[in-house]
Amino acid sequence: MGEKIMVGLSGGVDSAVTALKLKEAGYQVAGVTLLLKPQGFESEINDAKAVAKKIEIPHFVVDLRESFKKNVIEYFVDEYTHARTPNPCIMCNKTIKFGEMLSFALSEGYDKIATGHYAKINFDESTNRWQLLKSSSPKDQSYFLFEMSQEQLKHSYFPLEAEDKKDTRLIAEQYALPVAQKHDSQEICFIPDKDYVKFIKEFLPQYKVEKGRFIDKNGNTLGTHQGIINYTIGQRKGLGIAFGKPMYVTKINSEENTVTLEEEGGQLSSRLIAENLNMISVEKLESGRSYQVKIRCQAKPANATVSLIDENTFEAVFDEPQRSITPGQAAVIYDGNMVIGGGTIK
DSSP states (O other): OOOEEEEEOOSSHHHHHHHHHHHHTTOEEEEEEEEOSSSOOHHHHHHHHHHHHHHTOOEEEEEOHHHHIIIIIHHHHHHHHTTOOOOHHHHHIIIIIIIIHHHHHHHTTOSEEEOOOSEEEEEETTTTEEEEEEOSSTTOOGGGGTTOOHHHHHTEEOTTTTOOHHHHHHHHHHTTOTTTTOOOOOSOTTOTTOOHHHHHHHHOTTOOOOOEEEEOTTOOEEEEESOGGGOOTTOOSOOSSOOSSOEEEEEEETTTTEEEEEETTTTEEEEEEEEEEEEOSSSSOOTTEEEEEEOSTTSOOEEEEEEEEETTEEEEEEEEEEEOOOTTSEEEEEETTEEEEEEEEO
16 A cells, blocks of 8 residues: 555645545545635535545545634734735645644644645755755746745645646546636635735724825825725835826835835835745755845746845845835745745845
8 A cells, every 4th residue: 555645625626636646646545624714615625525525535624723813814914914915825834734734644644745736845865855846837836835844845745746737627627526627716715805904904803094104215204094004015006196106115114104105116126134034955055145036926036145144034135126025925045946945024
C-alpha cells in the first residue's frame, strides 16, 4: 500500500483533481473539508462530499471556525483598522491549512497532506532542507506559501505543481467530477461581496469610522476623508473629491487619522523594509546580494538588493521603482524559481 495522504477538499476543481491524481497514483487517499466561515459553507461541504463519493475515498469534516476567526479574521480586521493591507490567505495557509489541517491528518495516521496549490516542493540533499519552488504553471501560488516551515513542507504535497489550470479542468471533465464546471473563487472567502468596510463594521461594531484629513506629502490639508478603512495604498478612484488631476493614496496614518495623496509618480518607491522574516528554502539570507522580490500576489518579482537589518528584518532596494508598496502585504524573496523566504512590509 502507498503512503496515506489526506487531501484538503475545498469543494473546488483544483482540490478535486488533486485527490483524483493521488488515488490514480496508488496512494491511500482521504479528503477533509474544513469549516472556516461563520456561515454559508453548506455548498462547499456538499460539493466535497460528492467528489469524495465519486472517486471513492473517505471524507472528513473538521470544524475550525473558532481557530479561523482568531487566526485569520481577527488578524485581517486588526491589520485593516491599523492602516495596513493584510493578505489573509497567507495567514490561513500558515495557521489553518498547513497548521491545524496537518495536525489533524497526522493524528488520524496519515503521512502527509495535499492541497490544490500550484507550487513545488523539493528536498535538497546537499543542504538537508526542503525547498519551496515556483510552479511551471502560469497560476503559480508559491507567493502565498512563503510562511511554511520545514516541518510543514516535509509533510505536504502539491500534485498540481506542473499542471496548467486548463489541463486541471480538462481532467475533471474527463473523469466527470461533479465540480468540473465550478468557477474559481477570486475573492476573500469570508467577504464574498468584497465589501471590506461593511464586513469590518459588522465584525467590530465598536470600531468608529472617523473622518480625517487628506494631506499632501508636506502635511498640507487637501480635503476630508471618510475614514481610513475606506482607502488602500495606490487607490485613485473613489476618493470623493475632484482634484482636476489623478491623485493616489501613498500613505495612511491610523494614529493621526490622515491619508496622504500624491500625483502620478508619487506612488513609486525604490525601497521597502519588511519584518517577521521567515526563511524557507535556505537557512540564511545572503545579505547584500541581488534577489527578486515580489511585493504583492499579482506583481512580477523585481530585481532588488536584499540586506538584513537584523535577524527578523530585511531591506530591499529595487533596481527599478515599484508601484504602491503597501504596508501589511508580503514581500517574498526569490532566487530564480526558488522561494528564499519573505516578510511583512512595514
